[in-house]
Each structure stands twice: as structure tokens, then as C-alpha cells.
Amino acid sequence: xxxxxxxxxxxxxxxxxxxxxxxxxxxxxxxxxxxxxxxxxxxxxxxxxxxxxxxxxxxxxxxxxxxxxxxxxxxxxxxxxxxxxxxxxxxxxxxxxxxxxxxxxxxxxxxxxxxxxxxxxxxxxxxxxxxxxxxxxxxxxxxxxxxxxxxxxxxxxxxxxxxxxxxxxxxxxxxxxxxxxxxxxxxxxxxxxxxxxxxxxxxxxxxxxxxxxxxxxxxxxxxxxxxxxxxxxxxxxxxxxxxxxxxxxxxxxxxxxxxxxxxxxxxxxxxxxxxxxxxxxxxxxxxxxx
Amino acid sequence: xxxxxxxxxxxxxxxxxxxxxxxxxxxxxxxxxxxxxxxxxxxxxxxxxxxxxxxxxxxxxxxxxxxxxxxxxxxxxxxxxxxxxxxxxxxxxxxxxxxxxxxxxxxxxxxxxxxxxxxxxxxxxxxxxxxxxxxxxxxxxxxxxxxxxxxxxxxxxxxxxxxxxxxxxxxxxxxxxxxxxxxxxxxxxxxxxxxxxxxxxxxxxxxxxxxxxxxxxxxxxxxxxxxxxxxxxxxxxxxxxxxxxxxxxxxxxxxxxxxxxxxxxxxxxxxxxxxxxxxxxxxxxxxxxxxxxxxxxxxxxxxxxxxxxxxxxxxxxxxxxxxxxxxxxxxxxxxxxxxxxxxxxxxxxxxxxxxxxxxxxxxxxxxxxxxxxxxxxxxxx
Numbered sequence: 244x245x246x247x248x249x250x251x252x253x254x255x256x257x258x259x260x261x262x263x264x265x266x267x268x269x270x271x272x273x274x275x276x277x278x279x280x281x282x283x284x285x286x287x288x289x290x291x292x293x294x295x296x297x298x299x300x301x302x303x304x305x306x307x308x309x310x311x312x313x314x315x316x317x318x319x320x321x322x323x324x325x326x327x328x329x330x331x332x333x334x335x336x337x338x339x340x341x342x343x344x345x346x347x348x349x350x351x352x353x354x355x356x357x358x359x360x361x362x363x364x365x366x367x368x369x370x371x372x373x374x375x376x377x378x379x380x381x382x383x384x385x386x387x388x389x390x391x392x393x394x395x396x397x398x399x400x401x402x403x404x405x406x407x408x409x410x411x412x413x414x415x416x417x418x419x420x421x422x423x424x425x426x427x428x429x430x431x432x433x434x435x436x437x438x439x440x441x442x443x444x445x446x447x448x449x450x451x452x453x454x455x456x457x458x459x460x461x462x463x464x465x466x467x468x469x470x471x472x473x474x475x476x477x478x479x480x481x482x483x484x485x486x487x488x489x490x491x492x493x494x495x496x497x498x499x500x501x502x503x504x505x506x507x508x509x510x511x512x513x514x515x516x517x518x519x520x521x522x523x524x525x526x527x528x529x530x531x532x533x
Numbered sequence: 534x535x536x537x538x539x540x541x542x543x544x545x546x547x548x549x550x551x552x553x554x555x556x557x558x559x560x561x562x563x564x565x566x567x568x569x570x571x572x573x574x575x576x577x578x579x580x581x582x583x584x585x586x587x588x589x590x591x592x593x594x595x596x597x598x599x600x601x602x603x604x605x606x607x608x609x610x611x612x613x614x615x616x617x618x619x620x621x622x623x624x625x626x627x628x629x630x631x632x633x634x635x636x637x638x639x640x641x642x643x644x645x646x647x648x649x650x651x652x653x654x655x656x657x658x659x660x661x662x663x664x665x666x667x668x669x670x671x672x673x674x675x676x677x678x679x680x681x682x683x684x685x686x687x688x689x690x691x692x693x694x695x696x697x698x699x700x701x702x703x704x705x706x707x708x709x710x711x712x713x714x715x716x717x718x719x720x721x722x723x724x725x726x727x728x729x730x731x732x733x734x735x736x737x738x739x740x741x742x743x744x745x746x747x748x749x750x751x752x753x754x755x756x757x758x759x760x761x762x763x764x765x766x767x768x769x770x771x772x773x774x775x776x777x778x779x780x781x782x783x784x785x786x787x788x789x790x791x792x793x794x795x796x797x798x799x800x801x802x803x804x805x806x807x808x809x810x811x812x813x814x815x816x817x818x819x820x821x822x823x824x825x826x827x828x829x830x831x832x833x834x835x836x837x838x839x840x841x842x843x844x845x846x847x848x849x850x851x852x853x854x855x856x857x858x859x860x861x862x863x864x865x866x867x868x869x870x871x872x873x874x875x876x877x878x879x880x881x882x883x884x885x886x887x888x889x890x891x892x893x894x895x896x897x898x899x900x901x902x903x904x905x906x907x908x909x910x911x912x913x914x
Contacts, residue, residue, distance in 0.1 A: 263822065263852060318753065319756060319757075341820075341821055341822070342753045343753060344725050344751050344753045344754035344757075345647055345725075345727060345751050345753065345754070346722060346725050346751065346754065347754075349647065349652060349653060349654065349684045350684050350685070352652050352684075353652070353653070353683070353684045353685050354685065357685070366821075368851060380851050380852055381851060382850070382851060382881045382882055385881075395797070396797065397795055397796065397797025397798065398795045398797065398798075398821055398851060399793070399794050399795035399797065399798040399821070399848075399849040399851055399881075400795060400797030400798040400800075400801050400849075401797075402849045402851060402880075402881055403798060403801065403849050403880075403904065406849070406880065407903075410903075423795075423796060423797070425647060425649045425727075426647065426649055426652045450797065452796065452797050452800060453800070455649050455650075456649070456650055457649070457650065460650055475801075477797045477798075477800035477801045477804060478800040478803075478804070479804050479807070480800075480803040480804045480806070480807040480813060481800055481803060481816065482620075482783075482785060489642070489644065489666045489667050489670075489730065489732060490644035490645070490646035490657055490728055490730055491646060491728070517808075518804075518805070518808055519801035519802075519804055519805055519904060520805055520808075520903070520904040520905035520907075520908050521905065
């Protein structure tokens with residue numbers, strides 16, 4: 244389906260009256276995102292940056308057409324807020340909140356999957372389509388419109404990579420943060436598929452991390468992609484993880500270290516960048532060589 | 534949070550799963566008294582540390598007499614146990630579990646964890662238990678039964694019986710194992726566990742007994758388990774400071790301290806230090822939305838580590854505002870006056886304000902424009 248987010252997408256902010264909700268509502272508005280309404284229980288009638296606040300998602304939807312919701316709701320209420328948005332009929336939910344218990348995410352993810360609702364995150368910096376819209380907390384000034392699609396598990400490391408690209412004169416078609424939690428809605432493969440199908444995207448940069456097997460699974464998908472893929476995997480210098488018990492090792496069947504991920508990605512034809520200070524420069528050099 | 538073996542066994546036992554009879558010994562107890570009170574002199578002494586590999590590292594001792602038991606217990610308690618999973622500094626043993634010997638007919642493996650690629654809990658069961666289970670997973674994966682559980686449906690007794698029969702159990706034994714599986718799964722959910730493992734799960738002539746148990750609780754869910762927080766073991770002072778401050782810190786061997794916001798950036802910063810030909814002294818992530826408390830605690834941890842010669846602060850502000858970081862750096866440097874080379878990189882939200890705060894302070898802090906310049910400075914030192 245490509246990158247379906249553009250400047251016309253109408254956004255709801257859940258948890259809009261909190262410190263972070265307020266700040267990032269202003270930042271998103273400055274970026275040009277169409278924020279229609281906000282929700283915080285018991286705060287109906289207030290406004291934030293001129294945006295009306297409602298008690299419930301349903302109320303907000305009664306007044307406005309909404310395509311997507313972004314959440315700044317504290318961890319102990321975040322899953323309820325996701326379910327509220329889903330049941331009210333919103334089809335894209337971006338959950339910025341970090342620290343949500345894994346068991347809560349597991350249940351919510353399964354429920355949203357059944358309902359055909361897309362969940363980005365939790366613990367994601369969101370999604371930015373340069374020149375169009377930003378549903379998230381990524382600093383707006385680091386982006387430049389262009390044709391490299393960025394997908395990442397990390398937050399600030401993504402900003403770092405995007406900023407390096409921009410400084411090399413390489414623009415971005417979209418930047419998708421899948422989130423750093425062990426369980427997330429949108430996966431690397433989902434995001435890679437979106438970028439592969441997106442006509443604006445000519446090349447892809449993937450930022451991964453040690454642990455888990457998401458990068459290994461992504462490598463298998465990348466083999467089927469037509470676009471060039473670059474990758475950086477953080478944590479080459481990290482000591483071997485202290486793992487309790489054997490269950491994790493049985494499930495990952497020994498994968499998860501930076502070296503294993505890098506080998507699998509290289510086998511899939513990915514250009515793996517080893518130096519995090521030269522992500523932008525490496526891609527720039529490679530693209531000039533063609 | 535990793536529970537200790539005795540804590541995990543206590544939970545299992547209360548849930549109706551058999552564990553060996555045992556008694557917990559700590560450094561305040563008179564070991565000789567304990568053994569004479571128990572009246573049994575053959576048993577197994579197990580160091581209670583939150584790490585595996587105790588057996589091969591001398592943390593587990595089989596004893597055959599009161600004298601032997603007393604000597605071994607005294608030697609273990611207070612010692613620093615170094616296993617492949619403890620890290621280079623090891624962990625001090627504060628408690629020892631003394632258990633009866635169990636005569637085993639067959640060993641099984643039973644574990645429940647979260648499969649992050651499927652996004653659901655998975656039950657793992659095998660007729661080959663013990664230490665070699667990971668080996669078996671590689672050599673003969675078909676001998677390990679894995680059952681992903683639909684989170685909306687849960688685990689039915691019927692599926693549990695099927696699992697038990699899939700590893701060759703029939704009749705009463707299959708029923709018993711199925712009951713253990715469902716009980717374990719209920720507790721996995723109830724405790725917000727990321728891992729519950731019984732390995733080995735021993736079959737004796739008459740029953741199943743959990744000979745060892747590991748439970749890991751999701752730290753993010755501790756807020757709804759106040760009862761579990763109270764069983765948190767005595768921590769080292771630094772660990773406590775780190776936990777209370779809400780930062781992630783792992784001490785390493787090098788002399789270049791580093792601090793970043795976000796785990797990915799923190800790891801990339803360590804990678805960068807290594808590429809500059811130096812060794813990172815730590816991993817330190819102050820988190821995505823740190824407040825001044827976290828930042829000042831994190832800086833203190835870095836500045837007070839005697840091994841650290843250089844500190845690199847690498848911030849790309851999103852949620853975090855760089856001016857807050859800058860003020861905390863000035864505050865910490867001003868009050869602690871560390872004899873260190875401090876290099877700071879600020880980018881992102883309010884970076885300009887932050888850079889100005891540091892420049893105006895007149896303190897000996899080196900500003901760099903980006904990670905590449907930071908890497909060059911570290912290489913040149």
C-alpha cells in the first residue's frame with residue numbers, strides 16, 4: 244500500500260493536555276500536520292494550541308473526521324486508550340508511550356490485528372513524511388524531502404541517521420519508527436514492504452539493534468525487494484547479553500548478536516554500514532558510485 | 534526483575550507445583566544449628582544469585598555430612614560467584630538454599646516466554662531437560678515442542694494434554710504434566726512474567742518435581758505488583774541509585790564513559806568509541822524522556838567511576854530538551870569538579886540554547902558538532 248500518510252491525513256492527539264502532549268502538538272502543527280482534536284478525560288472544553296479537547300475519542304469523532312490517533316497517554320492507561328481509539332473506528336494508531344507492560348501490548352496487538360487496525364509502536368518516535376506530515380516526536384528540522392526511506396527500531400539513533408543524511412544533501416521519502424519494545428504492532432517487514440511499494444522511495448536505510456531476531460527476519464524479506472537497502476546495526480561493541488534461562492535462546496536459535504545480524508543482512512544483499520558516525524557519508528558515497 | 538531460585542520455587546509451591554523440601558540459609562544463621570535441626574545430612578547447597586551457570590562455576594555443592602555441609606555453606610555465603618552469566622565482577626552470594634536430594638527417573642524441560650517475532654506467549658516443552666537443552670534445540674529442534682498461545686483465547690486444558698502427549702506421556706502422567714503447564718501459564722499471566730522456566734522438571738517414581746526454577750518479571754509491570762517489589766533482593770548501592778533514577782546502566786571495562794538518550798544511540802556511541810580505538814566504560818541510557826533527576830544521577834555515576842578518564846555525552850533531543858541536559862552538565866561539573874576530559878554533543882530539541890548554556894559557563898567542557906567530530910576527539914586523546 245506504500246506510504247499512505249500525506250498532508251491531508253487528519254489526526255487526533257490522545258493525552259493532549261499533558262506536558263509532552265502539549266509540546267508535541269505544537270511541534271506537529273508547526274510541521275504542518277492537520278491536528279483536528281485532542282482527548283483527555285475530564286478536560287472537555289479546554290483547548291491546546293487552539294485545538295479543542297474532548298473527554299472521549301467517540302466525542303471527538305462525532306465532531307471531526309479522524310484518520311489517525313497519536314498517544315501521549317501514561318503507560319498504565321495507554322492500552323485502554325489504544326482500545327478506545329480502535330473501538331471508535333480509528334484505523335491508524337501511533338503509540339509514543341514507553342514502559343507499557345509486555346502482556347498488555349500482546350493483548351492489544353492481537354485485538355487490533357483482528358480488527359484490521361494498524362498500530363505503530365509502542366515506544367515509537369512515530370512516522371514522518373517530509374514535506375507532508377509528522378505523526379510523532381521526531382524533531383522536524385532534521386528532515387529534507389527526498390527519496391530515501393528510513394525504518395528504525397530506535398528513537399534518537401533514527402534522528403542521528405536522518406540528520407546525517409540531510410547534511411549530505413540526501414532527502415527522505417518517509418521515516419518510520421517501529422518502536423523499541425520487545426513486541427510492537429508494525430514490524431520491520433511491514434515497514435519495508437510499505438517502502439518497497441512506495442513510488443517516492445528509491446532506496447531504504449534500516450537501523451537495527453542487537454537482541455531479538457527482527458533484523459534476521461527482515462533480511463529474508465529484503466531478498467524479495469527490488470530497491471537497494473542500507474543498514475546499520477547498533478551494539479557491535481556491547482558485551483554478550485546476560486540471559487536468564489534457556490527459553491530465549493531456544494526461540495531465537497542462537498541469533499541476535501550484531502555479527503549474526505550483519506552476516507544475514509549482507510547475505511540478503513544489504514550494504515551494511517559499520518561506523519555510526521558515517522551513515523550519511525557512506526550512503527552518499529555509495530549513491531554517487533551508483 | 535529476575536527472581537532468585539528460592540523465590541521462584543516459593544511461587545510455584547504456592548501454586549501447587551511440587552518442589553524439593555528445603556531451607557534457606559543466610560549469613561545471620563548458625564549453619565550447624567540449621568543442619569542439626571533438619572536432621573538430614575545429605576543434600577544439595579545452591580547459591581542464590583540471579584544468574585545461570587552456577588553448577589559449572591562452583592556455586593552448587595552436594596554434601597554428605599553435617600561437617601561437609603557446614604564448611605561448604607560457610608564458604609559459599611559471602612563469596613563472590615563468577616559464572617558465565619554474572620559479568621566480570623561476579624555476584625556476592627548472600628543466601629544458600631539447602632535442599633533434599635531427589636531421585637530422578639526422567640528429566641523434562643518446561644518454559645514459557647514471549648516470542649517477540651510472533652508477538653505472543655509460547656510454551657516450550659521437551660523430554661530432554663537439563664543443561665543441554667540449548668544444545669538439543671540446535672541439534673534436534675524437532676525434539677522440542679513449541680506452542681504459541683493465542684492471547685485472546687488463552688491456553689486450554691485440552692491443548693496442554695496434547696502437548697504432554699506430544700512428548701510421549703500417557704494417562705495419569707500426561708494429566709499431571711498438563712496441570713503443571715496450565716498452572717504455569719496462569720502464573721505467567723498473573724505475574725506479568727517474561728519468563729517462567731522449570732529446568733529440569735524431574736519425574737520421580739510418583740510425581741513431577743521442579744528441581745530448578747527461573748522467573749523474570751517485566752519491570753514495566755511492577756507498578757501493579759507491589760507484593761513482588763518487596764522481595765527485591767539487597768542491591769549494591771550503585772545498582773540501587775541507578776534503578777531509583779530510572780536510567781539503564783551497565784558497567785564495562787574501558788575508560789571512556791558515555792551517556793546518551795535512547796538505547797540505540799547509547800549503543801551506537803559505544804560502537805563509535807570502540808571504532809576510535811578506545812574501550813567504553815559503560816552503557817548508559819538516560820531514557821527518552823528523562824527529567825533532571827535522571828540526568829544528574831547519570832552524570833554522577835559517570836564522574837564517580839574511578840576508571841573513567843574521558844566522558845562523552847551524546848544527546849539528540851526529541852522528548853528531551855538539550856538546555857536541560859546542558860544545565861545538569863554545568864551543575865554536575867561545577868559541584869563535583871571531576872578530573873576528566875568531558876566532551877559534549879548536543880543536537881535536536883533546544884540544542885542551540887543548550888550549547889549556549891555550556892559556552893557561557895566557562896567550565897572546561899569540550900563541545901563537538903557531531904558524532905564524527907566526537908570520535909576524532911576521542912581518538913586524539
